[in-house]
Amino acid sequence: MTYKESEFPQMLEVLVDYIKKGIPIDEIVSYAYKLYKNVPIYVGIVNMCLENLVKEQNVIQLKKGDFVIIKDKNVTYRAVVEKIDKNNVYLKNVKIISDKKTLKVRIDNKQKVYKIEKDVLGKLWPSLKSKK
Amino acid sequence: MQQKTFQKGIYIISGPNKIKVVSGEVEAIGKKFQEQEKVFIPEGKRIPLEVGTDAIIEIDDQNLVEKIQARTIPEDWDKVVDYLISKKINSVIIFGEVDTGKTFFSTYIVNKLLTKNLVPSVLDCDTGQSDIGPPSTLGLAVFKKPVLFMTEVEPEKLYFVGSHSPSEHFLYYLCGFVKLVKYGMENSDIVIIDTPGWVLGDGGRMLRSSEIELLRSLGTNFVVILLQRKNEVEHLVLTLPEDKVIKLTVSKKASSTSPEERKKLREFVYKKYFFQLEKIVLNFNNVKTDRVYFLTGQKLRIEKNISSNILWMEKLPGFEGLYIVSKKLLSQKENELIKKIYDVRKIKNVVKNDFNGVIVSLLDQTYEVVCLGIIEEVDFVNEKIYIFVPKGNKNKVVKIIQFGSLKLTLDIKEAGFVEPGLL
Secondary structure, X not given: OXXXXXXXXXXXXXXXXXXXXXOOHXXXXXHHHXXXXXXXXXXXHHHHHHXXXXXXXXHHHOOOOOEEEEEEOXXXXXXXXXXXXXXXXXXXXXXXXXXXXXXXXXXXXXXXXXOOOOOHHHHHOHHHOOOO | OEEEEEOOEEEEEEOOEEEEEEEOOEEEOOEEOOOOEEEEEOOOOEEEEEEOOOEEEEEOOHHHEEEEOOOOOOHHHHOHHHHHHHOOOOEEEEEEOOOOOHHHHHHHHHHHHHHXXXXXXXXXXXXXXXXXXXXXXXXXXXXXXXXXXXXXXOOOEEEEOOOOOOOOOHHHHHHHHHHHHHHHHHHOXXXXXXXXXXXXXXXXXXXXXXXXXXXXXXXXOEEEEEEEOOOOOHHHHOOOOHHHEEEEEOOOOOOOOOHHXXXXXXXXXXXXXXXXXXXXXXXXXXXEEEOOOOOOOEEOOOOOOOOOOEEEEEEOOHHHOEEEEEOOOOOHHHHHHHHHHHOOOOEEEEEHHHHOOEEEEEEOOOOOEEEEEEEEEEEOOOOEEEEEEEOOOOOOOOOEEEEEEEXXXXXXXXXXXXXXXXX
C-alpha cells in the first residue's frame, strides 16, 4: 500500500457513488467544480462537502427554493420548489430525465451529438494503458 | 489597567489581555517573569500563570482570569528535558492532532532548555497557524532568552510554502523542511520541530512519515514526541525503536480553536508582518519567476489581426502550448483563431486580475527569502510588476519572485486562493 499524494481520486469515488444512486451527475459535477474553484488548495474539504451535498428527505420537509431530484418509476425529475400549500408541493423549472430503450436519429439530421471516448487513455497515453 | 493581588496558585489568563507583574514570583510556560515585565496575550491565546508567592499584577480585563486548582502542565513534561540532554538529542519532532498544545509544549521545552544553558531553535511547520513568521511559510528561530509566545521572536530563516496547508504543496513543504532543519542544526544545539495537526488519512500519514525519513537522512539524533489524549497518533511511530519515541499526555487545559478564531489568528500574524507597506516595482526583464508558467516561456509578439483582449503571450515548451494573459477569459472563437494562427493545440489562458492580491515570496540571488509581498497588479504593457512589501525592504535586491496560492487584500484580510498551476 502507498498513500495517495492527491485527494482528487476520492472526488471520483464520490461522483461514482452518486451515479450508483441514480442521481443526475451533471448537477453534482457542476457543484464539485464550483466548490473546487472556491477552495482549490483544499480538495479534501471539497470531497467532504460533496459527500454531504445530496440528502434524502421527506416531501414534508421541503422549503421554497430547494433544488430537488424526484424519481418516479422510469422518470427522474429535477426541479426547484416554487410554493407549498396544505396538500401539495409545487415545482418550477422542471426537467425530465427519462429512460428510453431505443431512439432513431436520421443520418441527414444536422443535429450534433457528443460521443464519449471510452478509450481516451489508450489514445492519448498508450503507455499507461493496462494490457488486460 | 487595574492592579490586583494574586494569591499563590494557578490562573488561566485569556486573550486579548495585557498584564504587568509589579511584584512577586510569577512563572508561565517555564518562563520566570521579571518585576515590571509586561505581556500582551493575543485573542485566541491563553497562558497559565503560576504564582509562587502572593503577587501584585496589573491586568487589562479581570473577567478573562480563571483560578484553577491544579497545574496545567503534566508532570511527564518536566522529565523530557533531562532525557533530551542525557541522550544528546539534537532534533525533536512533535506530533499531535490539532489543539493538543504542540506550540505550547514547544515553548515550554525551549524555556526549560535555556535554563540548562543550551541554545534551542524552533522550526514552526504549521503554515496555517504560524507563530514564527507569517502564515504560508515555514519559519525557524534561534532562542537566546525565554518567551511566552513564539510570535514574540523574529524568524531567522523563512521558507515559503505558499499555502495554509501542505495539501497540494507537499513537495515544497518537504523541501523547506530539509532546508530549515539543516540550518537549525548548524546554528543551535537542538531543533524543536512543531508540526501541523494533520496526522490522519493519506496526507497526514505520508507527511509525518516523510519527515521522519528526512530526519534520518539528515543524520540527526532525533526523537519523536507524541502529544496524545489516548493513542491517536501512535500509528505514526510503529516502525521506530522505543527510545526514539516519547509519549506525553496533553495538557488538561489545551482548548480547541474554532476555524473562525484560526482565521483571526492568521490575520493577526499577517497584520503584524505587513504592518506598514511600501510599493516596489520589478521589471519583467530583471526578475525570474518560480512556481508559475508566467515568464518561463518565449515572449511572442501579439499579431494585429487577433483580439485586443490579449495582453501578453508566451510560447511554452513542448506540449504546454501558448500562455496567454487577457483582460477577460478568451471566447471559444478567440481560442480557435489563436490556435490556428500560432499552430498550437493548447492554450493556457490567465486573466490579468488573477495576479492581483497574490502572496509572493521575494528571493535574492542565493535563493533566500528577502520578504513576502502582495502583488498589487501586473502591467503587461510596460512589463512591470507592482508589489507591496513590508517597510524596510524597498531597496533590497530581488532576483526571483516565488508565487503562492493565497490572496490577501491590501488591508490584510484573506481574499481566497489561487488554483495551483493557474498562473
